[in-house]
Amino acid sequence: MRIATMATGGIGGFLAVKLANSGHQVATIARGDHLAAIVENGLTLLDTSGTELAHPWIATDDPSEVGEVDAIIFGVKGDALEAAARACLPMLGPDTVVVPFLNGVEASDRLLDILPERNVANGMAQVSTTIATAGVIKKTGEFNVFTFAERDSKPSGRIDSLRQAINKAGSTAPVTDSIERDVWSKFVLFSAVSGVTAAGRCTIGDIVSIPELGELFRQVVAETAAIGRALGVSLSSDIESRTWTAASGLPTSMRASTAIDLENGRPLEIEWISGAAVRLAKKAGIKAPINEALYALLLPHRHGARKSV
Structure with a gap:
């Protein structure tokens, strides 16, 4: 799959490393020193089980350089949602799925104000991660579960594809019958x-x-x-x-x-x-x-x- 992380903080960075190292084309959207470190050295994940290094397909602060992707892992702070959602627009195709992993319960609804309804899913992450230093994501704790679905929770091929990608990458993405x-x-x-x-x-x-x-x-x-x-x-x-x-x-x-x-x-x-x-x-x-x-x-x-x- 061709997958973008918007942005490449704790959640996006964790999944970027896992997915890139399992053979997917991953575009990491980042900025400043964090972006510079990813470009120069790759993206590092510090886990309780060891260290992983991944070299993204693209690392940039300009999503227009990425083009259409199959999925966008959308994990930003709540106050940054509007600007980050607008930045996703150049990466959207008719079937691109945007999966929000934000705190709270309003992210999916808020995305509808900016993105086409056909592109917006819903999701929640159970993982403890942070940017330790520029280019380095640190995970604490053992759990890493990413639950997501179409907004109506109906079966979906694109959701199944992303779920399978995350599961095969060594994380956990369970099936749900009610994402709400x-x-x-x-x-x-x-x-x-x-x-x-x-x-x-x-x-x-x-x-x-x-x-x-x-x-x-x-x-x-x-x-x-x-x-x-x-x-x-x-x-x-x-x-x-x-x-x-x-x-x-x-x-x-x-x-x-x-x-x-x-x-x-x-x-x-x-x-x-x-x-x-x-x-x-x-x-x-x-x-x-x-x-x-x-x-x-x-x-x-x-x-x-x-x-x-």
Whole structure:
């Protein structure tokens, strides 16, 4: 397959290495020092099992140099979605599939404002990766699952082809009968992990060991699940208990990317996490006071480090 990664951050970089090294033509869209390092040295993946080096078919900051591709792995920060989506346009053919792997539940809908509906799928990633240094992607943890489908979850040859490519490359891309349910199931967990570890400046270990934090976490989970159900999402009846069990099994040192960005003075994705929960609750006609509180606490830091007064 001919596949582009837009952009080549943690998720795009991880899949770019895996797919390129399994024989696919991979175009990595990147910029600045990261792009320069990929051009000069290739793209390196640091994993718990070792190091992999891949040399992309094309590495560029100009998607018009790539041309039509079969699939676009779309993994950018929520605030960058519009600009990145417009940049994808030169790479689209009639059957190109754009698979979003962003935090939150609104990415696929937002892409429809910019890209043709026929090109847009839906997806969610369960992997912990980051750009360690320019040209180097670091993966922490053992899990790497990429779940995606057409927006209506109906069978699709192009989805099957990309799923097969990812599975053969050594990662995991399972079949799903409801991508909406899967995206929301992750959101139920992530809204709590993100909101609580960022606002509380804490870790999963703190949440599990401190009863008050654990109760706050469970309240966010229940509230976000209620929003999804009110919007007609077929979430499982036991998602609240299963989410707490899943969170309790995470590494104790784990924090959401939101918490890490806050610590480093970087802009926060809260508009697409706690802010999205608040927005969607209003759309559903229900209250979301816990998500509202977390969103308010993090709003002063939304645009990154604040200058001292």
